[in-house]
Amino acid sequence: MSLVDIAQEFSPRYERHRDDLVSIDVRGLERLLGSPRAIAYELRREAADRGVRVHVAVAGTRMAALVLALVRPGVTVVDRGEEAVALAPVPIGVLERVLEQTDDHDDQPQSSQSSQRNLGQKSSASSSSAPRQARGIPSLPRDAVSVLQQWGIRTLGELAALPAADLAARLGPQGLVCQAVARGEDLGPLVPTLADERFESSIELEWPIEGFEPLSFVLTRLLEPISTRLERRDCGAAVLHVFLRLVTGDQHARRLELPAPLRDVRTLRALALIDLESHPPPAAIDAVTVVIDPTPGRVLQHTLFARGSTGSPRPERVEGRAHPTPDALSTLLARLGALVGQDRIGAPATVDSYRPGAFAMKPFAIDHDLDNHRRDRRARRESFVEDSAISASSAVNVVAALRRCRQPVPARVVVAGGRPVRVTTDRPSYAGGAVLASAGPWRTSGNWWKQSSVASRQSVVGVRNQSAVDGRPATVGAELSTGNGRLSTAWDRDEWDVALADEAVYRIFHDRETDGWCIDAIVD
C-alpha cells in the first residue's frame, strides 16, 4: 500500500512528490472528518491500519506543511497565518535535508523509510518524471545553504528575517527561494496528480458468439466509449489488446501495435478484426475485453489546398499532392499483411552488400514528412528537368531493369572458348537457346570468411551434366537463394549477361563452389 493509494481515498486533489512524500489538499474535509487535527489523526490512523508509519503536518501553505512533516515526528498542526512562526525554530539544515530527501530516495527501499505526509490547506504542485528531483519541490541551491551557515544563520526564522533585497543581492534568486521556504511560502500551486487512466472495456456475452460479424458489433460497442475517453484526453491508441474468453475457459489474447496513434472506432475495429481473421480463436467467445495503451495524439496541420480524403476529384493546383491518411494507410497495411503476410509488404531498401540482388524490407512509413519531401522534390524536379533535356536530345533516360528470380533457375550451359554459347533449362517458360551475345564474366564473392556460411554452402548440391565442352563441364545449378534473409550465406560466382536466341536477355551466373549454372535475372 503506497501513500498515493491512501491519499486517493482522502482527496482527489493530491500531489505525489515522491513515493514517500505526498501533499494533499484537505479543504472541504472539515465537514466530513472535523478539524484539521482530526483530519491529521485520521490520516495517521488510516495509514497505521495499513502498516505504514507516517508523519503528518497540516498547515496553511504546502511548503510549511512539507517542511514540518520532514522535521517533526507524529502529527503537527499549524493554524493559518502561523506558518512562519512554526518554521522559525527549525534548523537551517532542513533545506539541505529537502535536497537530501530527493537524492536519498533512489537509494532506499520504500518499506524502510518513514513516510511523511504533508497536508496543505492550499493547493500544491504536480508531476514530472525527473528521477532525482521530487515533484513540486523547487531546486534548492546547495551552495546557498552552506553560505548561510557560514554567515551564522542557524534557523529558518533567522533566514526569514533577513532583508530580501540584500539576500538577493548576495545570493541571487536562489537566496530568495531559500527565504520563501523559510517563511513557508508556496513557490507554486498544487497540481493534482492524475491517476493513470485505464482505457479498458469488457463485456460478458449472454450467448457465446462464433464468427466475426457478431464480434464486429461487440467490438464497436466496446471501442466507442474508449474512443470518446481517448478524445477527451487528447490521446490515441498505441497498442490495442483484445482478450477473448472462450467457452473452453481459455483466453485468446491478441496484441496489435499500431503504426500511428489512432482512435477512430471503425479503423480500430477493422484492424482488430483483420488480425483475428488471421489468428482466429479456436472456440466460441464468452467474453470480450478491449484494452488500449494510450499515447499522446498526433498533431496534424494539413495544407489549406491539399485535397482531403473526401475531397473533390479535381482539386486546385497545389504544391504537394494529397496522401492517404495515416488511418487509411494503417488499415491498408493491416489488410495487406493479413492477405499476403506481414513480411511481404513494405518499402524496399538497398543494403550495404555486394551480394547480387540483396535488398531489405522496411515498414512502409505512415507519416511522410512533407516539408522534407518538398525540398527533395525540388531537387529531384531539377534533376528531372536535366534528364528530360537529355531524353529529348538523345532518348537515353531509362534504366534497363532486371527482374530477379528469387530462386535462381538451374540451367545447362555449354561453354566454348571460356564463354557460354548455349543456355537451356528444364523449365518450359525458359526455353533458352544459343547465345547470340554475351558480356562477362563479372566475378563477385562474399561472406566466405563466415564459418556458418561455409557450412550452409556445403548443403548446396550441384548436379553435373554428362556433356563437357572445351574442358569445362556443363552443369545444372542448384537452387540458390539470393533474396532477402540469405544475406549471411557465402557466394562466389561469375556473372554473365547473355542474349539468347529466344530474344531475351538474361543474367546468368556460374557458381564456382558447386560448378553449377543458374539464371539469376531477366533484363526487361
Place this chain on the structure above:
Amino acid sequence: MPLVQTTRAGLEALLRVRQLDRTLSSLPPLDPYDEYAVGATGVTTLDAIVGGGFPRGQLSEITGARSSGRASLVLRLLASATARGELVALVDALDMLDVESASAAGVALDRLLWIRGDVVAHPGLCHDINPRAMERAIRALSLVLTAGHFGLVVFDAGEAPARALARLPFTTWLRLQRMVEGCQTICVLVGSEPMARSAAGITVQVRRAEGRAEGRAEGRGQRGEGMAEGRERGTRGATFSGRSFEGFEIEARVVRASARTREDASAALVTRAVPHV
C-alpha cells in the same frame, strides 16, 4: 420543315447548354502539363505519343514480351511519380523487383509500397498455387486502389503464367476499372498480353527495336566510350560491348488509346544497364 429545323436548333442549343454536344472524336486534348490529368513519364518522346503521360483515374496497360523493356518502363513511371511527391504502390505478383535497378532508376524507395506476391513460375504438382496466388495479388491490388490517394499503382504480372491470368474472371478487370475511375490514381497493368483497360486508358506495347536511337553516345559518360567497337549484332537492339552489357533500345507503341491519344504512334527509347559492382 421549319418546325423540324426549329426543333433541331433547339435541341442543339440544349445539348450545348448541357455540354452534351461533344462526341468522343471531338474531345479536347488533355493538357500535357496538367499533372492532375496525366502522369508524365519524364521521357519526352514517350510522353508525346501518350498525350502527356498516362491518364489518371484510368486503367492503362504496358504489354510486351520478355526482355522487351516493360520493367524498365515501369521503373521510369515509378521514378517520375515519386519525384512528383506521390506515393506509389507496386503489386509484384511474381516478386521479381530488383531493388538495385529501382534505386538506379531514381525511384524514391521510401515512397514505394512493395507488395510481394508469391506466384511461382513452375508450381510443379501444386497446380492450385498460382490461381490462388494470383487471386491474392488481385485482391491486394483492389485494396490499394480502394485506399486511394496513391499516385501510381502498378500491377506487374509480366512473367506470370498465362494460365494463371486466364483463369481470372473478366469481371475482375471491370471491377478494377470501376475502382480507379474518378480517382487521381494511375493504374497500370503489366503483362505479356493485353488484359484490360478502361475506356480512356491507353495500352502501350513495348518491344526491342532493331535500329539504334540517335545520339545515344551523348551524355552517357564513360560507359558510352568504346561502344563503337566490339558491339554484337543480331540481338534485336541489345548492345554488348566487351565485358559489359550496355542496354537495349525499346520501341514503345500505343496500340489502343482513347479518342484523345493517337493510336499507332511510336517512340524510341534507349535503356542503359546498371553497371556491375
